[in-house]
Amino acid sequence: MTDDRWVPPPVLLTVDLVILTLRESRLQVLLVERGVEPYKGDLALPGGFLQHPEEDLITAAHRELSEEADLDVETLRLEQSGVYGEPGRDPRGRVVSVAYLAIAPRLPEPIAGTDAADARWQPVDHVLSGDLKLAFDHRRIVEDGVERARVKLEHSALATAFCGPIFTITELQEVYEAVWGIPLDPRNFYRKVQKTDGFIVPAGSARKSATGRPARLFKAGQCEVLYPPMVRPSESSNTKEQ
Amino acid sequence: MTDDRWVPPPVLLTVDLVILTLRESRLQVLLVERGVEPYKGDLALPGGFLQHPEEDLITAAHRELSEEADLDVETLRLEQSGVYGEPGRDPRGRVVSVAYLAIAPRLPEPIAGTDAADARWQPVDHVLSGDLKLAFDHRRIVEDGVERARVKLEHSALATAFCGPIFTITELQEVYEAVWGIPLDPRNFYRKVQKTDGFIVPAGSARKSATGRPARLFKAGQCEVLYPPMVRPSESSNTKEQ
DNA sequence: ACCCCTTTCTGTCATGCTGACAAAAAGCTA
DNA sequence: TAGCTTTTTGTCAGCATGACAGAAAGGGGT
Numbered sequence: 424m425t426d427d428r429w430v431p432p433p434v435l436l437t438v439d440l441v442i443l444t445l446r447e448s449r450l451q452v453l454l455v456e457r458g459v460e461p462y463k464g465d466l467a468l469p470g471g472f473l474q475h476p477e478e479d480l481i482t483a484a485h486r487e488l489s490e491e492a493d494l495d496v497e498t499l500r501l502e503q504s505g506v507y508g509e510p511g512r513d514p515r516g517r518v519v520s521v522a523y524l525a526i527a528p529r530l531p532e533p534i535a536g537t538d539a540a541d542a543r544w545q546p547v548d549h550v551l552s553g554d555l556k557l558a559f560d561h562r563r564i565v566e567d568g569v570e571r572a573r574v575k576l577e578h579s580a581l582a583t584a585f586c587g588p589i590f591t592i593t594e595l596q597e598v599y600e601a602v603w604g605i606p607l608d609p610r611n612f613y614r615k616v617q618k619t620d621g622f623i624v625p626a627g628s629a630r631k632s633a634t635g636r637p638a639r640l641f642k643a644g645q646c647e648v649l650y651p652p653m654v655r656p657s658e659s660s661n662t663k664e665q
Numbered sequence: 666m667t668d669d670r671w672v673p674p675p676v677l678l679t680v681d682l683v684i685l686t687l688r689e690s691r692l693q694v695l696l697v698e699r700g701v702e703p704y705k706g707d708l709a710l711p712g713g714f715l716q717h718p719e720e721d722l723i724t725a726a727h728r729e730l731s732e733e734a735d736l737d738v739e740t741l742r743l744e745q746s747g748v749y750g751e752p753g754r755d756p757r758g759r760v761v762s763v764a765y766l767a768i769a770p771r772l773p774e775p776i777a778g779t780d781a782a783d784a785r786w787q788p789v790d791h792v793l794s795g796d797l798k799l800a801f802d803h804r805r806i807v808e809d810g811v812e813r814a815r816v817k818l819e820h821s822a823l824a825t826a827f828c829g830p831i832f833t834i835t836e837l838q839e840v841y842e843a844v845w846g847i848p849l850d851p852r853n854f855y856r857k858v859q860k861t862d863g864f865i866v867p868a869g870s871a872r873k874s875a876t877g878r879p880a881r882l883f884k885a886g887q888c889e890v891l892y893p894p895m896v897r898p899s900e901s902s903n904t905k906e907q
Numbered sequence: 908a909c910c911c912c913t914t915t916c917t918g919t920c921a922t923g924c925t926g927a928c929a930a931a932a933a934g935c936t937a
Numbered sequence: 938t939a940g941c942t943t944t945t946t947g948t949c950a951g952c953a954t955g956a957c958a959g960a961a962a963g964g965g966g967t
Contacts, residue, residue: 431677431678431679431714431715432714432715432716432717432718433675433676433677433718434675434676434677434678434715434718435673435675435676436673436676436678436750436761437673472673472674473673473674473676474674475674476674476675476676476752476758476759477752477759478752479750479751479752480748480750480751480761503747503748505745506722506745506748506763508678508721508722508763509721509722510718510719510720510721516718517718517719519678519722519761519763521748521750521761591915592915592916593914593915608955608956608957609914609915609916610915610916610917610918610956610957611954611955611956613915613916613917614916614917614953614954615953615954618953629915629962630963631914633913633914633964634912634913634914634963634964634965635912635913635914635915635962635963635964636913636914636915636916636961636962636963637914637915637962637963638914638915638916639915639916651953654954656955833944834944834945835943835944850926850927850928851943851944851945852927852928852944852945852946852947853925853926853927855944855945855946856924856925856946857924857925860924871933871944872934873943873944875935875942875943876934876935876936876941876942876943877933877934877935877941877942877943877944878932878933878934878942878943878944878945879933879934879943879944880943880944880945881944881945893924896925898926
């Protein structure tokens with residue numbers, strides 16, 4: 424650092440995308456089959472290098488998403504979820520990756536783009552359990568992203584974004600159950616979301632499909648931050664035991 | 666992306682450090698006076714470029730900390746707190762910065778290192794209020810770091826790390842008050858931390874300095890995650906109003 | 908029409924946490 | 938001993954929660 428002629432070493436920057444959605448009542452993550460080396464043929468998160476030196480990170484993230492999986496994600500709000508810069512994580516050299524997270528309602532089946540041989544949804548538990556091997560350190564990135572989504576569900580009104588514009592309380596409950604991976608009591612859940620101010624507002628009259636009593640319809644309220652938060656019960660047993 | 670001869674654009678990577686401590690019952694952040702252009706003479710967070718292409722991010726963070734402010738921070742646990750990569754944030758070119766956060770007990774007055782003309786503690790409210798101008802987008806980084814510290818105080822036993830190895834409940838309360846920036850009721854706080862399992866454990870007999878009834882002494886418990894969490898009262902008014 | 912089944916919705920009840928506050932306990936000082 | 942400060946122990950009402958009972962509102966089958 425005392426040498427005037429020293430120049431900082433450049434690194435290569437990538438963005439990786441953890442796109443979560445709900446399909447068949449399960450939390451699923453968007454994965455692509457890599458069409459190029461390294462890890463050609465393996466599953467990985469969509470993502471890639473910055474295109475030009477002036478490209479914004481978030482712009483690059485959106486671009487990669489539309490390139491690798493042709494999803495209409497204009498409205499998708501990407502949120503930073505971590506940086507992964509360990510040397511050796513990419514055989515191509517020193518690559519630092521910024522991970523972005525998005526959580527969205529039932530998205531359609533993606534269409535593989537230019538860089539990806541294939542793109543499809545996979546249940547996150549297959550990734551977390553290790554049944555599904557991912558390229559690079561992408562499993563770790565998925566883990567971190569899912570944990571962040573779980574926490575976000577507690578403190579923000581994000582869960583409504585998983586549903587359509589109009590939904591029933593039971594549908595909202597299924598979102599929580601899928602993301603948290605635990606069952607909830609319908610009656611207490613009903614009471615809780617009703618009295619959490621600004622979370623959901625009534626939308627039109629009742630009536631829904633199939634069997635059982637017709638459910639009332641709701642839409643997302645205007646508040647972002649939930650107070651009091653939705654607490655997931657399992658958190659209690661998380662105290663680190665000596 | 667369809668051009669085989671295309672190579673990804675390199676970027677320069679820096680680490681920036683948000684080191685928070687408690688001095689004189691106020692939350693303070695470590696700042697250095699820049700000794701080189703750009704922003705020479707301005708206050709900024711300690712930090713700098715990766716030294717060589719194989720340097721780990723966290724290693725670089727520790728190195729910069731010891732270079733710019735000669736603190737003995739072997740035990741300091743740095744935690745990632747964000748990436749700042751907006752084009753134009755640094756006049757030297759495309760510079761992406763990874764911010765690290767550390768929270769620590771009363772640290773000594775720092776000693777300016779090689780790159781910094783000076784290094785010292787500054788109250789965070791001076792930074793947040795805008796009274797103190799920082800170089801680059803460092804004010805934003807401090808804001809994010811402080812908010813993260815506030816949240817961490819709610820859910821983790823971090824607050825004990827601000828105190829010495831042995832402390833009184835009142836001292837612990839002062840930590841919360843300083844970081845959250847609000848007053849708390851001593852009696853309710855006393856009750857709360859006592860029954861939060863694994864947060865604090867008794868350490869030796871009572872007795873302390875100055876006036877008033879001697880306080881009992883405690884040390885940090887073994888648990889990391891607080892359940893139930895410490896909730897800061899102001900959070901209730903945080904609902905985003907339409 | 909009637910019964911059964913499913914799902915949604917409304918209550919109830921005991922428990923435990925919280926905020927607000929009273930008051931006792933334990934020192935020090937004058 | 939009186940007065941002051943700070944810590945510690947209670948008290949009390951209100952609110953949220955978990956567990957669960959049971960009513961309401963449909964549909965399908967006979």
